[in-house]
Amino acid sequence: MRGIRGAVAGVSIALLAACALPTSAVAAGEPTITAAGIDATDHFVATWRLAPNTRFDTIEFSSTPIPSPLLPGAFAGKNVIASECAPAPKTCTAPPTLALYRSSDPVARDRRYFVKVSALNSRGRTRTSAVWAIDERKPLLPGGGRPPAAATNTPAIGLPYIAPARSTIARPTLTLVSRPKLIAGVVRFGVRARVRCPGTVCYALVGLELGKRTLVFSDATIKPGGSETFVLRPVPKRRAVLRRRTRARLQVRAEITQPGGKRTRLVRYVTVRR
Numbered sequence: 236m237r238g239i240r241g242a243v244a245g246v247s248i249a250l251l252a253a254c255a256l257p258t259s260a261v262a263a264g265e266p267t268i269t270a271a272g273i274d275a276t277d278h279f280v281a282t283w284r285l286a287p288n289t290r291f292d293t294i295e296f297s298s299t300p301i302p303s304p305l306l307p308g309a310f311a312g313k314n315v316i317a318s319e320c321a322p323a324p325k326t327c328t329a330p331p332t333l334a335l336y337r338s339s340d341p342v343a344r345d346r347r348y349f350v351k352v353s354a355l356n357s358r359g360r361t362r363t364s365a366v367w368a369i370d371e372r373k374p375l376l377p378g379g380g381r382p383p384a385a386a387t388n389t390p391a392i393g394l395p396y397i398a399p400a401r402s403t404i405a406r407p408t409l410t411l412v413s414r415p416k417l418i419a420g421v422v423r424f425g426v427r428a429r430v431r432c433p434g435t436v437c438y439a440l441v442g443l444e445l446g447k448r449t450l451v452f453s454d455a456t457i458k459p460g461g462s463e464t465f466v467l468r469p470v471p472k473r474r475a476v477l478r479r480r481t482r483a484r485l486q487v488r489a490e491i492t493q494p495g496g497k498r499t500r501l502v503r504y505v506t507v508r509r
Contacts, residue, residue, distance in 0.1 A: 292321055
């Protein structure tokens with residue numbers, strides 16, 4: 236869902252007059268979102284200011300506020316609903332001075348959304364704005380959704396997002412659902428591991444490792460109070476490494492990111508033999 240529509244059509248005066256963040260953010264090189272929301276035709280809209288000596292890089296709208304542990308300036312998981320970016324990638328078409336955006340497609344109105352803008356400074360380093368939340372009265376539902384068949388004519392204005400205090404975020408858990416005893420069982424059926432995130436949404440990156448080698452990994456966004464079961468079966472090119480062993484101590488490693496960028500690393504072990 237990429238696209239620029241010249242001017243931000245259908246945006247209310249109240250939306251465009253939303254308060255900007257303190258100028259100290261600009262001085263540090265981060266972009267400053269000045270307005271964000273959903274217009275009456277259910278399209279995302281946003282405007283922002285770029286700091287001096289920086290150029291626009293990306294804007295992303297996501298259904299969760301969790302930052303990606305892998306990509307600077309990005310949201311985690313398969314939750315990005317709309318985005319735009321500037322070159323270098325051939326799929327990016329926005330100019331480096333871009334400061335406003337309207338999504339090309341309407342979005343579902345059954346959930347809240349989050350937006351942030353990234354820019355590159357003169358050294359090519361990523362600088363990311365504060366996150367804004369849109370339609371906060373709606374539930375937090377990871378993933379996309381079904382856009383309305385007709386325009387709802389109910390615009391929503393965004394505000395700066397305030398993440399919960401880290402001390403109030405419950406610790407996630409990692410449980411091994413199955414513990415194979417044989418290497419053949421790991422190759423054929425994999426190791427089943429369950430991540431649970433009580434209270435808040437989380438993004439889990441889970442891998443099965445042999446020493447410093449990753450045999451397979453998977454990821455998922457888990458809704459508040461929910462859980463996800465990962466079936467960790469080694470990818471074909473890694474199975475030979477395991478089959479050559481007569482005995483192996485495997486580890487299941489979960490890197491879990493929660494709102495505000497809180498990260499937790501959990502590890503469980505499985506010992507198998509030929």
